Amino acid sequence: MSRLGGLKVAYRERVLLSWLGPSRQERLMAFESERKAGKQFPEADSERMVTEEEPIGVTTHRVDAGDETLHDIPWRRDLIKVLNDALATELVCVLRYKRHCFVADGLARPAIAEEFLGYANEELIHADQLARRIVQLGGKPDFSPTSLVERSRAAYDDSLDLKAMVRADLIAEGAVIDGYCRILTLIGDTDLTTRRLVEDILIDEMEHAEELRNLKTE
Numbered sequence: 001m002s003r004l005g006g007l008k009v010a011y012r013e014r015v016l017l018s019w020l021g022p023s024r025q026e027r028l029m030a031f032e033s034e035r036k037a038g039k040q041f042p043e044a045d046s047e048r049m050v051t052e053e054e055p056i057g058v059t060t061h062r063v064d065a066g067d068e069t070l071h072d073i074p075w076r077r078d079l080i081k082v083l084n085d086a087l088a089t090e091l092v093c094v095l096r097y098k099r100h101c102f103v104a105d106g107l108a109r110p111a112i113a114e115e116f117l118g119y120a121n122e123e124l125i126h127a128d129q130l131a132r133r134i135v136q137l138g139g140k141p142d143f144s145p146t147s148l149v150e151r152s153r154a155a156y157d158d159s160l161d162l163k164a165m166v167r168a169d170l171i172a173e174g175a176v177i178d179g180y181c182r183i184l185t186l187i188g189d190t191d192l193t194t195r196r197l198v199e200d201i202l203i204d205e206m207e208h209a210e211e212l213r214n215l216k217t218e
């Protein structure tokens, strides 16, 4: 790795850890050490997280053994499902921030409206990246509007005042960050391309949360 590449990795890891905060950072590190020790993670289970450590471990073994039925094995379908739920989450976030943008503009708060628009645009980029990765994995990105809210980890919000909107956005970003941390735990080192993508998105989401905390709505 070049010196510049090494510096980028070090900066990226430093930013990731600093944004995680003490409790999340400790939890992520504990997950990582326990995962390496072969422990299962019941905490990682949720209604929207179907991937488990066992199928990923089975996959690793089968790939190492030269199994040619990679497209049929369970973890790929599970990972596609998890990424599709993340895609739904990003799309709901786009809609929520778009609405907040136009409402804030109507309340004569153009600076805050611009912040919301920036978040909406970044969530849309995340959605595109997730959809592209789903296709690369052999899956179909699910943009169905009828099930978006059901599959999303983050909620839509129709508040009318800025404080309530920012609060809803902070809650949503917390849910999004938690979801991506869980996906990272589930992926482990099995799929480094997806892992890198999720880490990059996670850093953006942590920046959103920090900026929202600092947003003045008085």
Ligand SMILES: [Fe+2]
Pocket (backbone or CB within 6 Å): 093, 119, 123, 173, 176, 204, 205, 208
């Ligand atoms: Fe975000």
